[in-house]
Amino acid sequence: MSQHPPVPHGAPRPADLAPRDFMRLIEAFGLTGAWRWDFISGRQVWSSGLYRLLGLPEGETASYERLHGLVHPADRDVLEDAAQIVHAGIIGSHTVRLIRPDGTARIVVSRGEVFFSPEGRPVAATGVLLDVTDRERLAELHRLEQQRRSSLAQQAQVFIHTEPSLPPTEYGSEFLALVGLRREEVRADWLAPIVPEERPRWRDELPRLAAAERPFSVTPTLRLAGGGAAPFRMMMVPFRDGPLREGLARDGPADPVSWTVVITPREGEADLPPEHPSHRVEPAVAGCHLRAARGLLDWTLNDLARESGVSLSTVRRLEEDSEGPASRSRPHVLEALRKAGIVFTLVEGGMVAVARAEGDVTPPGTRSG
Structure with a gap:
């Protein structure tokens, strides 16, 4: 069994340094910072990371009022003010926007804890701020993309989704509502959205076209939830899941191919069934x-x-x-x-x-x- 070398008398042990080192490493990314407020002495302390997160010069007087003042005006009512913390002992978890002195905006999660005396009086509080700007912006982009796709489906009957492989089975909810099918039904039979008389054709042709791993389109007639059918065009565009490695030797198997599927109505009156105007x-x-x-x-x-x-x-x-x-x-x-x-x-x-x-x-x- 291995043994650690002896620690000289009086020298700090590694375990004594770990929490401080961990905090320093975490705050070095500029994404988090902590504060502490002693109500008895009135002393407030900010970590170096909090100064960086707030965009303030280190050494500026730490003040909860200053931190609260950097919160976006529309979010200030969400975050507790100084009186609520000191006198009522209230502090919660919130997501708010900060406006730094240079005008840049960040989205942070604020969490804190109040400490009480044996008599139940608030005596101190500590808190941490975590920058979640990138996460929130990514979520917003995802929401806008979903909204855009939903709008295309509702207003123009244009459906866009990604398939891990072909034949397609992972349609979005808007498309499934159009053809009146449940996801389980399509996964059990990928030809289910197509009218029965065309299924033999596409059963053979679509896999053959997909095997070339090149963009292609098919023009099936789809069944509609309200009865009848309508012609649509389904465009399939492949892309590699891994990084592009053109010109490089492939020592291993090729990256798997996914497919972006775009479904649009076929334009032109000649394509529409005359018996269903x-x-x-x-x-x-x-x-x-x-x-x-x-x-x-x-x-x-x-x-x-x-x-x-x-x-x-x-x-x-x-x-x-x-x-x-x-x-x-x-x-x-x-x-x-x-x-x-x-x-x-x-x-x-x-x-x-x-x-x-x-x-x-x-x-x-x-x-x-």
């Missing part, structure tokens, strides 16, 4: 058109919910465009309006005209079934 206008019907149709019928939200068999909250979301063309409830609402005499027409420029048909219509409350 509503397939072109329905995706363009927005919440404002639903409200206009309801106004022409002098219906309330409750009337439309009752006639369509859809919940009131769902009807409200449809009219607010919170649910797009892929909504499972949307076809029922459109059908109820059509039965009541509403006609949606796609006019020049892609705009939707809403009109009430001539003749008798079904008043609310008389829907059969």
Whole structure:
């Protein structure tokens, strides 16, 4: 068994230095800092890392009021003020924005703890700030990307997602709603979104095209959740999961290929099924058109919910465009309006005209079934 060399008398042991060394290493990245406030003496201390995180020169008087003043004005009510900490002993965990003296902004998580005397009086507090700017910005970019994809799906029936391999099975929720399938159904049969008569063709052709590991597109006719079918184009673009190594020898196996899949409606009237003209206008019907149709019928939200068999909250979301063309409830609402005499027409420029048909219509409350 190995033995450590003896430590000279009076010399600090390695374990005595570890916490300080660890703190110094962590704070060297400029992403964290700590503070302590003794309420009895009034003394406040900031670590070197906190000065760097706040963008202040080390040696400036440590003050919780100074730290609180650097918080974005819109976030100051979130963070406890000095009186809440000293007199009430309140301090929590918060995520706030800081504005440094040079004008740069950082997002930090603030956590602290208050220490009490045996009588229950607050006597001191300590806290730590952790810079999470990169994490929060990445999360925001991800949120915006998801919002962009959702908007494309809802407004233009354009669907974008990534597949670890082909044939495709990992579609987004908007696409699954369009074709009226659950994820488990598609994973069990990747041809399920395609109309049955075309499945033999794409069963053979898509794997053959994918084997070349080059961009390609296919043009299947997809089944729709509301009934019928519509032609779409599916573009598949491969990319390597590992770093590019062009011109370098490959000693090992090639990096695996993933695929970006872009699904768009096929443009042109010749591609649309003539027996289903509503397939072109329905995706363009927005919440404002639903409200206009309801106004022409002098219906309330409750009337439309009752006639369509859809919940009131769902009807409200449809009219607010919170649910797009892929909504499972949307076809029922459109059908109820059509039965009541509403006609949606796609006019020049892609705009939707809403009109009430001539003749008798079904008043609310008389829907059969």
